[in-house]
Amino acid sequence: MPDSTQKTGAPIQASAPSSAASASQWDRVAATDEFKQLLKAKVRFVVPATIFFIVYYFLLPFLVGYYPKTMDKRVWGPVNIAYLFALSQFFVAWLIAWLYVRAARNFDAQADRILARLAKGGK
Amino acid sequence: MNSTLILFLAFIAVTLGITYWAAKRSATAGAYFAANRQIKAWQNGVAVAGDYMSAASFLGIAGLIAFNGYDGFMYSVGWLVAYLTVLLIVAEPLRNTGKYTMADVLAYRLRPRPVRAMASLSTLTVSTFYMIAQMVGAGALVALLLKGAHISFSTAVIGVGILMIVYVVFGGMLATTWVQIIKAILLMAGTILLSILVMNHFGWSFGSFFGAITHVTYHDPKGAVVVKDFLQPGGMYKPPYGPLDLISLGIALIFGTAGLPHILVRFYTVPDAKTARHSVVWAMVLIGAFYIMTTFLGFGAATVVGRDFITKNGGQNMSGPQLASALGGSLFFAFICAIAFATILAVVAGLTISASTSFAHDFWTNVIHKGTERSPGEEVKVARVTAFVVGAVAILIAIELGPNFNVAFLVALAFAVAASANLPVIVLSIFWKRFNTAGAVWGLAIGLLSSIVLILIGPSIMGPQATAYIHRSAPIFPLQNPGIVSVPLGFVGAWLGTMLGKREADAESKFTELEVRANIGLGAEKAMAAH
Numbered sequence: 001m002p003d004s005t006q007k008t009g010a011p012i013q014a015s016a017p018s019s020a021a022s023a024s025q026w027d028r029v030a031a032t033d034e035f036k037q038l039l040k041a042k043v044r045f046v047v048p049a050t051i052f053f054i055v056y057y058f059l060l061p062f063l064v065g066y067y068p069k070t071m072d073k074r075v076w077g078p079v080n081i082a083y084l085f086a087l088s089q090f091f092v093a094w095l096i097a098w099l100y101v102r103a104a105r106n107f108d109a110q111a112d113r114i115l116a117r118l119a120k121g122g123k
Numbered sequence: 124m125n126s127t128l129i130l131f132l133a134f135i136a137v138t139l140g141i142t143y144w145a146a147k148r149s150a151t152a153g154a155y156f157a158a159n160r161q162i163k164a165w166q167n168g169v170a171v172a173g174d175y176m177s178a179a180s181f182l183g184i185a186g187l188i189a190f191n192g193y194d195g196f197m198y199s200v201g202w203l204v205a206y207l208t209v210l211l212i213v214a215e216p217l218r219n220t221g222k223y224t225m226a227d228v229l230a231y232r233l234r235p236r237p238v239r240a241m242a243s244l245s246t247l248t249v250s251t252f253y254m255i256a257q258m259v260g261a262g263a264l265v266a267l268l269l270k271g272a273h274i275s276f277s278t279a280v281i282g283v284g285i286l287m288i289v290y291v292v293f294g295g296m297l298a299t300t301w302v303q304i305i306k307a308i309l310l311m312a313g314t315i316l317l318s319i320l321v322m323n324h325f326g327w328s329f330g331s332f333f334g335a336i337t338h339v340t341y342h343d344p345k346g347a348v349v350v351k352d353f354l355q356p357g358g359m360y361k362p363p364y365g366p367l368d369l370i371s372l373g374i375a376l377i378f379g380t381a382g383l384p385h386i387l388v389r390f391y392t393v394p395d396a397k398t399a400r401h402s403v404v405w406a407m408v409l410i411g412a413f414y415i416m417t418t419f420l421g422f423g424a425a426t427v428v429g430r431d432f433i434t435k436n437g438g439q440n441m442s443g444p445q446l447a448s449a450l451g452g453s454l455f456f457a458f459i460c461a462i463a464f465a466t467i468l469a470v471v472a473g474l475t476i477s478a479s480t481s482f483a484h485d486f487w488t489n490v491i492h493k494g495t496e497r498s499p500g501e502e503v504k505v506a507r508v509t510a511f512v513v514g515a516v517a518i519l520i521a522i523e524l525g526p527n528f529n530v531a532f533l534v535a536l537a538f539a540v541a542a543s544a545n546l547p548v549i550v551l552s553i554f555w556k557r558f559n560t561a562g563a564v565w566g567l568a569i570g571l572l573s574s575i576v577l578i579l580i581g582p583s584i585m586g587p588q589a590t591a592y593i594h595r596s597a598p599i600f601p602l603q604n605p606g607i608v609s610v611p612l613g614f615v616g617a618w619l620g621t622m623l624g625k626r627e628a629d630a631e632s633k634f635t636e637l638e639v640r641a642n643i644g645l646g647a648e649k650a651m652a653a654h
Contacts, residue, residue: 026635026639026645027635029639029645030635030638035642035643038643039638039642050211050212053204053207053211054377057200057204057373057377058370058373060197061197061366061372062366062370064194064197064366064369065356065360066366068355068357071356072354072356077330077333077334078330078333078337079333079354082193082354082356083193083354086197086199089200090200090414090415093203093207093407093411094411096207097206097207097210098404100400101400101401104397108397111644115643115645118645
């Protein structure tokens, strides 16, 4: 494999990630409070966001499928709830994506701190 | 028709030119398969959008809405929301733990040979399913364009198919990335123009546009005049099984995207997880905007052109091009057809490359030859041969199915297979420590088998309607899309396999490694210098 031509700017070169030599490195990172906090922070965002978007999304086929009369109520000229609810899915999806990108800035900063410490203290 | 042909040939010349240029630069495996991991976030986002917005989106959804109204729009919604699964759950861990294919993530901590063999099989299946739909769309399009020249659907499929395969075989991933980008821009431009023309037709009044949608007129198969409110739900999904089928479709759509091999491999072309994340967002903006505009394409075709005319001129899949013809004349028709053609070419290229990469990398090198290339460049050679074989299979099945299957519907079946087979094992291998090789093999096998069997005994293959392949009074499985049954079965299979299989100390100890690597990118594949 031609991976020998890696860029040199990267702080850490764990080119053989599963080798015994670096095995302890993974456990060391996993044991740090910083890493545990990063995982917790991610879970705190990703789990509620995922549950929310799944529930919000499936409300659409459920309501449209089982309550077509209610969903067909016209609320804006000829436009019905069904179409507006479908349209709202796009904006909700964009909103969640935007919130995630914002939250992920903190995740990146935390990950960079862990990587920087490793580079300083490691081999 | 001449202007169409000229635009066509011009586009083919440009894309092949790019391929030629890229072919000279993609000599190594890293370049052929992953474009040296140097693609930027916006480029990859546009390319993901290009890979994703296939004939199903441009031709299929427009056709579904034009013929069935509101229910067709459900495809548009599901196909965008699906990206939240990709963004929140799959993209970043995948980028950090894999190298070239979806199976890399599974092989990371599981025994590689059985896992790669199964993953390769499911990648080939999903890609072939997806590609059949593209070939059907391409064949219908080219047959319509060259109607005067008496080109049959089969001839069109074969011609287009061969062109596309040649394209991928010589270009590799870099050429594919660029053709995706160019195609995505063209597709957005064409769709925006078409939407503007539709609104212009209705005097820029949303009131009269939506008003027209409430009384769409056409003739039913018996010749009676029907006036129908196309905003009303239930045009396609009727009781007793319709509502359940709609939910089943939703499951396939929103969980299928994160299991699509040709979308997943795109995240290996960027330098890191952050870029992968940003590229998903870029893709979501483009894809979302596009799917909102399917409102204009679909309802526009229903109101301006009408079912009657479309049925006689190219069929349901040609609703978008016929709308262009009605509103913009023959030149605009040519332009939209060229875009549709480019769309299909680009998607087939992406599919072929993911299928052939998976076979060459996962099956040939890692399963048959135990992880080493016997001679330099062997993997690339095997990938090229696979591309030809997969393309040929898709061409044959597309000819067998014929031009009347809606391509969005066909692609939704590929999504069901991806959601049932691939998604469960990807998610479990990233998040479940106890997960083992048996679990992955069982999950892939049961998800793959159940989704395919349920499609084969469902109403699209077996049933009284005209499009069914085997005519009998009632299908054995009542739903068109198997997702609601086969996705849970995929998860159950993966769980059951894990519990019945032996505990794997190695897989569990490597879970820590995977978790660290997935979350902070330590040891992830780096960008490569270009040659």
